[in-house]
Amino acid sequence: MNAPPPDRHEEHRGDDRDPREVREINATMDLALRIGELLLSSGAGAGDVSAAMNNVARSCGLRGYSADVMFTELTMSQQSSPDQPALIQIRQVRYREVDYGDLTEVDHIIRDLVAGRIDRGEARARLNRISSTGHQRPRWSVTAALGVMGAGVGALLGGDWVVVLVSAAAAMLVDRMQRRMGKRRLPTFYQQVAGGLLATLIAVGVTATPAEVSSSLVISTSIVMLLAGVNFLGAIQDALTGFPVTAGARILEAFLNTSGVVAGVSGGLQVADVLGIDLGRVNPGAYTIANVPVMVVGGAVAAAGYAFSAYAPVRSLAPIGAVAAVAVGVYAAAYDRGFGIAWSSALAALLLGLVSYPVASRAKVPSLVVVAACITPFLPGLSIYRGLTLLATDAASALLAMVTAVAIALGLSSGAILGEYLAQPIRREARRLENKLAGPRLVGPYTVLGASGTRRRQRKRQRRREADAD
Template identity: 25%
Template sequence: MEVTQRAISRLVAQAGQMLLAHGAESALVSSIMRRVGLACGVDEVEVALSADALVVTTVMKGHCITTTRSCADRGINMRVVTEIQRICILLEKRILDLSMAKAKLDAISPERYNRWLVVAMIGLSCASFSRLAGGDWAVFLMTFIASACGMIVRQEIGHRHFNPLVNFAATAFVTTLISTQAVIFNIGNLPTVVMASSVLMLVPGFPLINSVADMLKGHTNMGIARFVMASLLTLATCLGIVGAMGITGVWGWMG
């Protein structure tokens, strides 16, 4: 019995660790961990979450096992989250047993889109915002170039595992440096819109949404931690933007 409970505890902890590392909100992490544990046969599952770790306790026939896992940030990836949810549902329906669930969990890989597709779509999305703000096609093109180049910088720095704050600051700096050329050379009808629209890719929307969701659902500590991290990312972005504006002397939409 103890061997089985230990295996269940490890499965529950692994599922929670993967969910937390890939950007799932705290209420979902706790819920999935409890459901996985109960579906595998334990009587009770208690979960405690923090910004970079989790603690899980399982109770089976009066016997308690507690385990702790650290949770490094692996980047937002909803494919991982949905795959773990599927495994949880299959466990509850008795389609999978403990060993099969473990094998499926180990097989999950955070697949990502082709990097050039991401660069193109980020460029188009930021450029579309410039059009919505009243910019002409010249503004659209400059915004596309600035945001696409910024995304390439962001990817390259990310691949080298730099601190996210450094990444956001450097990306904002390069993006703004390119977008200020629209103002310097008076490209398009609203060149300052290029500067405002090209850095929209750096808005930490997902962490901010998760932080509010966590606080509203009772996970106050997690919500505050995520809000602080999102605020620091915003600050790093602002520093990069101001640095580029200071060098070029173009204050654009801040002037």
């Protein structure tokens, strides 16, 4: 018995979607993906990027969608019903220079879109302006800011005025060299090798002078800006917020970059041996603890310098310096009372998480800008560097250093996230958001509330524009 011929209408039912509806869906997904790309390339965590994409899509009235965040790829799909083909868009994320100024403007776009103050067309136009314009500061000022950051780190790690000056000079010279290498599109690993080599040669040159300085301390302070503490911290944050694949990729990147620094430092020490310069016994990652006032000032200077070098708005520099100074003071007090480096870091990060939310709100910047800048003095980069350097000669010390780095990163990440958990419901208690807690948000609004009201306002503005056009 022959089977009945297939129903032509049944066969093509999945292709009967209104073209205007398809264009609307594609436009919304494209906006969400472009916003997510800029946030991820600017250092936002995978959880924040996923929440921002969901907020944008929901504010524009999109339903039946899913968003996926990977380390180098963003994916978004939409399927209105099971009998219709899914619409899928994929966007590659190629990391660029972090720009907290652009990040702040994108954060304002998301908040205005969620609140219904702008529609999708205006959000797209504003995003195009951000993407098409360059940085708002001359490059020489960024190099100078990195020098200020290096000086602050030198003071924070207990260096005298010679070490502070060398740290500042090394940070600026390494930045200029890596900038030139980046224009030639050399991979980051080779830039790290060259940076570690240059910083070590600077330390070798200083040690060859009559100045009485510790070669180990000079090397440690000169390579701090090269160490991948931020990436390692972001990896722990992604792991804690449910993005293990992205966390694994970031951990691999952090260790690869730090390995480049280790190779560069090793090359510099070999050059010193060839030239016959006696550096004494070099202790990798060595530093001392400065007195509390110097630590507080050094931490504030380092945080503000990093924020300026990352193009954070000028209005946020003073609050960032003040918050960093308080956090360093808390860390020093806890460490003096025997809490240990990991717990002291966690307490300081908890304070940052609690304070960054209201401070960022007053400065009109995302919380990520405040947290990332203020957490700079506590990064575990030196412990990672020490562990990788000692891996071939002293396995026990290397393991201890790596465990210390993981403990510091866990303390900083968990403390900052816990602070956000506690701060956001408290601030929004009047809006009854404590029962809707879905996770900390360092970028973008907390969630999309009153979406139906937002859409009503958008439709009302559309009808008003149509009436004015008639």
